[in-house]
Structure formats: structure tokens, C-alpha cells
Amino acid sequence: MMDIQAKLDQVNQQLTLKNCKLTRQREVIVRVLLENERDHLSAEEVFMLVKGKFPDIGLATVYRTLELLNELHIVVKMNFGDGVARYDLRDDDHVHMHHHLICADCGSLKEIKEDWLGELEHRVEQEFGFKVTDHRLDFTGTHLTCNLGDQCKKKNKVS
Amino acid sequence: MMDIQAKLDQVNQQLTLKNCKLTRQREVIVRVLLENERDHLSAEEVFMLVKGKFPDIGLATVYRTLELLNELHIVVKMNFGDGVARYDLRDDDHVHMHHHLICADCGSLKEIKEDWLGELEHRVEQEFGFKVTDHRLDFTGTHLTCNLGDQCKKKNKVS
């Protein structure tokens, strides 16, 4: 996990390359993403969190910034099928997406940080002449110790 | 691949269990899905195709039917991140979803019918105490022989 200033410098550098500016709004958004690396925040959630630090921000700015950060490969835009896009800061050392365990009972989401697909990607390249640049692997099911209750997000259940 | 009447009977049987009726609209929708098993149709696409055989159908009926068929596990509802849900008739012999190759150049989508994840699912169960009931595996990249042109759907490109 990088420290905040280093990350901001890195972001600023990438923005500059694209003739873009590091505004206060964008800075706050990056900070919020950094402070919530564990979650997969939706634009609306980012908006709420950012509003705490910068009340005048508009939702459109959040969408525009997240889209921009996605193009710069600073965040990954994901979609778990619940109708909202979710955004994650991209690790520098992990080119590939993490895998996910989605609990059908409580809707919770766990990340697996390892990359389990190296071999399969090789196989795809061999058998199908398809050069893989990214992948996505989600498992749906139930974790046996599912603690329904406070954390239960059944309403947000995927698919 | 089942014949049409057999599939309709099977659907009818499942509908009956849920106190639902096999209406003409529902029958036409199932026929359309059966005739386009290779594609991953969106609701709108199903609507267009159904309209050819049953011009008076309403879009809402298509959505309601696809949702119903999804609940009955007759179709799978998928989401490739392009903002539309897509629906596929579920194979009887393949419990799990197929895997997908999504070409970043032309947006085309190829299916891999094999299940490559048996071992990984076992590992998830062991290491995380998570019972997998379904999964999803998509690879993004480019196929070397990408024929841009007629088939190019870049506009619909995922993510």
C-alpha cells in the first residue's frame, strides 16, 4: 500500500500526460478511494464519502473523475451484475483483477488477491489464438459462516 | 440440443409448479431463445426477434418473462458491463456458466463451453469455507485474427 502523497504524485503525473489537471475534487476522490481500498465503491458511495470532505462536489464530477481514472488505469471499473458500476484503485504490482467470492445469502464480497489464472490464460492463447490482457473471475455461493445481520446486504444481491 | 417441443414441455412443467401459465407470448420467447442459442441476447434484441412472430407483444412482457425464466433457472442472466443484461438458455447438462473471450478490438464474444474451474472451486471450498454454486470467468484481450468490419461492435465494447 503506497502512502497518500506518493499516490497523488503518481496520479498527478498521469493526469499531466493527458493534459488534465489535479483539481481539489479529483484529489479528494483519490483520497477517498485510497482510504477505502478494501471496498468496491459505487459512484454514489464515492459521492457520499467525498461529500463529507468537500460538500459542494457534484455527482457528475464524481462520475467524470472515475471514468477518467479508469481510462488512466488508475482505477478498475467493475460490474457485479447488480446494476451499478464499482471502482477499485488498481494495485501497481497486480496487473490483473482480483477474484471475488460473492455470498448469495448476505451479498458480501470477499477478494482473493492471488492470481489463479496464469495457466488458463496460457491455454486460451494456445488453443484460441487469443491474447489475454485482463480477466475476471467471480464465484457465487455461500460461505458457511455467513453472519446475516448488520452486514446483510441481501437487497443488493447480485443477479 | 433438445428439440423444441421437448423444451417447451419442460418449461411448461416448471411454470406449472410455480402456478404460472405457458402463454403464447412466453412460448414465442422461448422459441426465439432456442433459435438463437449461440448469441447472448439482450431484452431489446429478444423483443425485436419476438415482434417478428408476435407483433403485438410489449417490451415489458419480454422483461417480465426473461426475469421469470431466470428465476426458474431456464435462462441465465448475464452482464458484460456494457449496461445491458443478456440472457442465455441454460444447458441441462452444464450446470455452470460458460467462459467468455471478449475481444477488446471488435467487441466480439466467444464462448468456451468447457468447465475449467472444477479444481479452483474445490480450492475455494477448502481454503475459504465457501461453497460455490456458480461462477463466472471472462477473459478480455484480442484475438489475433480479429476481423474488424461488419461484425465490429466496438460501440458495445465492454467496460
Place this chain on the structure above:
DNA sequence: TTGGGTGCAAAGTGTTTGCAATTGT
């Protein structure tokens, strides 16, 4: 016959866009 199903139009989502005002470099 009657409860489930339908079409239509209106209402909901989540997201994008046009524009005048504002801001970072």
C-alpha cells in the same frame, strides 16, 4: 370462471451531457 398475464404509459434507476460559470497552471 378466475387468478395469472398482458400492453401501455408512467415512474425508476444509474449514468451521461450541454452549458454558463469557475479554476488550475
Place this chain on the structure above:
DNA sequence: ACAATTGCAAACACTTTGCACCCAA
């Protein structure tokens, strides 16, 4: 200074819902 960026509101695209009428069992 001036292009990039912002907030707002309106526009969008996809999907869901309320309701009076309709039809399959």
C-alpha cells in the same frame, strides 16, 4: 489568460411498475 473543469439540471438508456383489460387452465 485560457483551456480544462465544475455544478446543475436536463437528457439518456435500460428496466420496473400500476392498472384496466384479457386469456389459459
